[in-house]
Amino acid sequence: MPKIMDNVHRYFATTVGLITTKGSKHGQNVMAAEWTMHVAYEPMLIAIFVHESPTYWNIEETRVFGVNIASEDQAELVNIAGGYSGIEIEKLAIPRTFATQWAKHIDVPMIKGCSLNAECKVTKIEKIGDHIMVVGEVLSARFDEKKFPLIYTRGNYRKLSRSKIRSGRKTVLITPAQMLQFKKMFAGQFVLKAAAAIIKQDSSILLQKFGDWWVLPLVIADKGANYKDALEKDLPSIGVSASVGKIRGIRRMMLKAGKTELRANFITFDCKFKSLEGSYAAWFARPPKNVVLRTLFEKP
Numbered sequence: 001m002p003k004i005m006d007n008v009h010r011y012f013a014t015t016v017g018l019i020t021t022k023g024s025k026h027g028q029n030v031m032a033a034e035w036t037m038h039v040a041y042e043p044m045l046i047a048i049f050v051h052e053s054p055t056y057w058n059i060e061e062t063r064v065f066g067v068n069i070a071s072e073d074q075a076e077l078v079n080i081a082g083g084y085s086g087i088e089i090e091k092l093a094i095p096r097t098f099a100t101q102w103a104k105h106i107d108v109p110m111i112k113g114c115s116l117n118a119e120c121k122v123t124k125i126e127k128i129g130d131h132i133m134v135v136g137e138v139l140s141a142r143f144d145e146k147k148f149p150l151i152y153t154r155g156n157y158r159k160l161s162r163s164k165i166r167s168g169r170k171t172v173l174i175t176p177a178q179m180l181q182f183k184k185m186f187a188g189q190f191v192l193k194a195a196a197a198i199i200k201q202d203s204s205i206l207l208q209k210f211g212d213w214w215v216l217p218l219v220i221a222d223k224g225a226n227y228k229d230a231l232e233k234d235l236p237s238i239g240v241s242a243s244v245g246k247i248r249g250i251r252r253m254m255l256k257a258g259k260t261e262l263r264a265n266f267i268t269f270d271c272k273f274k275s276l277e278g279s280y281a282a283w284f285a286r287p288p289k290n291v292v293l294r295t296l297f298e299k300p
């Protein structure tokens, strides 16, 4: 087992920023910084974490810097930018190595062939442990859709796989009428997020009428609202009183009716029954066969 404190940084996976600067004493420069990160949308901010070196001194003097996120075919450039200091050699002057283009809003060279280029103006400098955090507001940015960022992890440069990780949602076929019902209930949400109550008594389960079929009593909590409270508050609207207990599980489904698809997440809660009135909910000794219900009960 490698010594963890010496190796923690190896187990992150980062992109690598080629940080470009120009100062009166140290001239034009480029360094590699894996600790380069987009940290706010409004204003758009990028933070870099650097040590005292020509890059930092240039930034301290001019209060501007360029962030150029290295693309997969730029591992060699990253090696050079990170392997030599501007004190040792003028990295950007090595022939046929860094292709540059002058920035539009700040007086620094930008690196061509990157996946992203951002021109930044310093808004904050703060010492953080043995590094210095420099936060820059993005004055302008452009990206190249065709270039994928180089990934740095475990001391190696790697390529991102082009395959996406499958969502793992279980596809559940429902009827068009049921789809309509769900869409009506979950109006306009990107992912339908519901809390569902599992209320059992003797060996029966309480279900709610939902159009012409039966499902677990469920509620759509408003964004940011507590699911347990929302469920407890909503159950009386179908004549059910119950105390909502612990989360039993989460089921992520892709509801499908013909070509229409709907992502749905159900958080199920074990509840303690108190009382039942009206006909919106009813006890079932054997729950009717519908796939949504079956999926909600399935062990993951």
Ligand SMILES: Cc1cc2nc3c(=O)[nH]c(=O)nc-3n(C[C@H](O)[C@H](O)[C@H](O)COP(=O)(O)O)c2cc1C
Pocket (backbone or CB within 6 Å): 016, 029, 030, 031, 032, 033, 034, 035, 036, 049, 050, 051, 053, 054, 055, 056, 078, 079, 081, 082, 083, 084, 085, 086, 087, 131, 152
């Ligand atoms: C892949 C890679 C990532 C690096 N990330 C950082 C970093 O995030 N922060 C930092 O201070 N140095 C980092 N370095 C080291 C600097 O790039 C290196 O010290 C460089 O020589 C500094 O350039 P300068 O002295 O011309 O300013 C990294 C080096 C490599 C190879």
